Amino acid sequence: MDRPRARRKDPAGSLIQTKTLFLDASVGPTDSGRVTATDPRAPALAGAFLRHLGGERDLSPNTVDAYRRDLEQYFEFCRRARSDPATATYKTVRSYLAWLTTRGFARASVHRKAATLRAYYRFLIRRGEREDNPATAVATPKRASLLPPVLKRAQVEALIGLPPGDDPVGLRDRAILELLYGCGIRVGELTALDLDEIGFARAEIRVLGKGRKERIVPLGEPAADALRTYLAKARSWFISDGSPPAALFYNRRGKRLGQRDVRALVTRYARETMPGGKASPHTFRHTFATHLLEGGADLRVVQELLGHVDLRTTQIYTRVSRDRLRQVYELSHPRA
16 A cells, blocks of 8 residues: 655755655664655665675665665656666756756756765676666766865864863864864764774774775874873763663763764864854865875875875865965065
């Protein structure tokens, strides 16, 4: 029996009707979801694809869920267009991407959704469900070339010095900010840290990055000092019955600190020290990489420290660094 129609808002704010179907009864909790389509095989195929992402490719639950949401939206578009997703042509994909653009989706979002479709149809080809990939025949708009924001050294010092040093929350927050800037780790990598992954003797931390890939990141002395102080004077204050004993950082309820918690605390401190308060945990990662390059670090070293698989991902920071150097040149040189 069909589930009742649900009402939800699309990014443009209009209400759409969706008839939802569960993907597949055997889909696990990390890759379950709902999709819409006219093809009765669609839920099973989508479920198999999501299990492939979570199992064989070992992607994180959050990443698998992003794929699921993209597929759900595409299948709903196909249902409305009376098109079978499994046998759709490039015209259907092109119409879908054009529809996303007209609905106000950002270029980065359109690129991601197109990548989801390319991956989905590659999976169907490997399973023998079809012979071609209609998503590869569709050109997507060029991604906007936006340089990531970078903090000045004085801004970093002001932000890190803001958490009070006389209460547990302030000591925790200072340790978090020192790690974000001193190690350049992602917010998800920080919140996943366990106590035994901090190596004070070797001045390093063990990080589990994207694709469950492990890497070792040096631990600078300021970050190490902030962590030692937090562990000695503040960590036990957060722990209560039911707290995960291995976690490095906790919220006020004794749960493992979440990514949203970290984003909120960074924004809170940034508002007190910066106009507009526009800073995020990833801003520290951009700043970490840019300051390393400005200090003479090799691009390959920065790639390893950030955990980038492709060097091209790291090269954006050379553009940031050159932009900063150009500003210094124009301000400093008499004939600039």
